[in-house]
Each structure stands twice: as structure tokens, then as C-alpha cells.
Amino acid sequence: MKVVSLETKNFRNLEDSKLICDEGVNVIYGNNAQGKTNLIEAIWLFTGSKSFRNTKDNDFIRFGEKNAKIALKFKSQGRIQNASITFGEQKKVILNKEELLSSAKLTNKFCSVVFSPSHLTLISDGPMVRRKFLDNILSQLKPKYVAALNDYQKAVHQRSELLRDAKYHSDLLPLLDVFEHQAAVTASYILDTRQKFVEYMLPVIKEHYGGISKNREQIDILYEPSGNLSDFSVESIKKAYIASRSEDMITGNTSVGPHRDDLTVLINGYNARNFASQGQQRSAVLALKLGEAHTIKNFINEQPVALLDDIMSELDATRKRYILNCIKDWQVFITCCERSDLRGLNGGKLFYMKQGKFTERKSKKED
């Protein structure tokens, strides 16, 4: 998977232009607030996912304008493909001259893995972000998983509502068995899929974290189900729902199940959320992201494009060197403020970004 070029029009602060990309490394450097992340974001939107900055479509349109358009030429499955997205009153998504119903239909057509500082919440925030990390990857790979998540949410919602109503209408209680059974069947599949997926990614994540820390530190990842489950069978999950009924009736929520689970990241045996340093948290997120890239690569048989926004700050020289070396076989877009952050990186293209305008730089003297 390679980006050949990116064209933008009225996209955030970026000057209308066309970026002709290198097949290997593309560095975008410049001061703060110049448009580096905006460029990364424009490429990312072609994955069909929402922005990693949690913004709405209208935010992409340059202040004072009515429409914005981004167009990507990329190489995938051995051929050149063209996609464009127009934002405005009417959103328009086109892939190879064919109009798609929504951006989501671009999923798996153009594939990329993004790291941005907003992903540090993957370690520092509560369990929801980590569940989302798993769910997002699994949803891209398995349509059945998306359906199971939807069915599960519906069943849990019905169970919680029933528990609230049952306070006043005890005759409704027999219905609980029905909803709990429905929830347990889908929960069993979700838990099993997540657990297997974590086991699948773990060796790659461990290898990368070992490399990043020069084997001085060890990472571990544990899938931690809520409730005291002995296994992920439908029967065990049903038992957990029954055991939590009286408590859940008071709160009106369902307190056990995949929507309450966590993925604990340990560094040298300690929970990274509470004990990891800034650099360790960043390294752990990078290792998770490299695990994600490995999974996508095995699934689509092509290396996804790496978008690394501001990864270098807070990493020491050894960690930086590892990252720069382990990504050298894929196409990568890296942003940074200082060119010196990328010492040790050879080849590729260098773009200097200033007030939304990038210029290609060749030698050091031109700065």
C-alpha cells in the first residue's frame, strides 16, 4: 500500500496543493501549528475511519469556506487507485470514479495505521479506549464481529431497562432469562474473539517493545473480563449475569460483560496506566500500533501506510533509532518539529511546513 499523491482544497489551514510522495519515508517538519497534523489527518480519512482527533466533518473545511476536497492517488493490489472525499453540505465519496454511500465504504480499500499524541490515552485513560482499540481492529477484519457487537449492545440495553422496570413490575422478571441468554451468546463470541486476538498480537507487540527498550523492559497484555468468569462459555456468562442481578437492579445498569472488560498493559509487571513514565507509555502505544499494523498486513497481504504524528518527542535516542529502523520497509509519513529528531534516517523526501504550505527540501543548507 503506497500513497502516490495527495491533493487538498480548502482542507483546514492547508494551502491548496498536491503532495507527491516518496514510496519510502516522507518527513514533514516545521514549527507548531503549521499544518503537519492536518496533512496526516487528510491521508488518514481515506481509511474510512473518523478522524483520530475526534472532529466533525465540517471542521475540515477551511474557516470561511463552504466546501473542502481531498483526493488520494494510491497503489494497492498492484494497481493505481483514486479516491476523493468532498466535505460540505453534501458529502461525496468517490473511489475509482464510482460514488460510494459513505466514507465507511472505503474501509480496507486504503489501509493505514496512525499514531498521534491523542493515542497516548490508550494507556492513560480508562478501559473504554482499550476496548475500542480492539473493537476497531476486529470490526475492520470481521463483519461478523460488528454484527455481534450490535446484537450484544441491544441485549444488554434491554436487560438494563428491564431491571429498572422490574423494580415496579416483578412480573417482568422471567423475561430477564431471555435477554441474558441473548447477551451471553454474543458475549461468549466477543470474549473469545478478543482473547484470541490479544494472544495473536502479543508476540509481535512484545518483540517491538523489547526492541524499543533494548530488551531492558518487558511488556505484557492481559485481557481482563469483568465478573468472575471461569471461562467464556455461554453458561458461565449467564451465571455472572444472574449473580449481578440484585446489584444491577439498584443501579439500573449491567455491570458485567464485554462492555465492562479491560485490556491491562503491564510494563515490567506493573500496570502501565498507573506506573509507566511518559516515554514508556509512548513506547507501549507504539508497540500496540505496530501490532495493529502486523495484523492488518496479514489480513490484506499488504503493508499498511504508517502515519506517525509527533512520535519522537519524549523518546530517547535508542528508542528513536529503533522506530526509524523498524519501519524502513514500509511507506511512512512522519511529522516532527526538528529535523535533528530524525537523525539516522536515510533517503526519502523531506517537506518543510509553514503556515499550511509545504516545500520540499533537499539539503541541510536550505533551512
Ligand SMILES: Nc1ncnc2c1ncn2[C@@H]1O[C@H](COP(=O)(O)OP(=O)(O)OP(=O)(O)O)[C@@H](O)[C@H]1O
Ligand atoms: N478548519 C480550519 N480552517 C483553518 N485553519 C484550521 C482549521 N482547522 C484547524 N486549523 C488550523 O490549523 C493549524 C495547524 O494545525 P496542525 O494541528 O496541523 O498543526 P501542527 O503543525 O501539527 O502543529 P504541532 O506541532 O503543534 O502539532 C492550527 O493552528 C489550526 O488553527
Ligand SMILES: [Mg+2]
Ligand atoms: Mg501536530
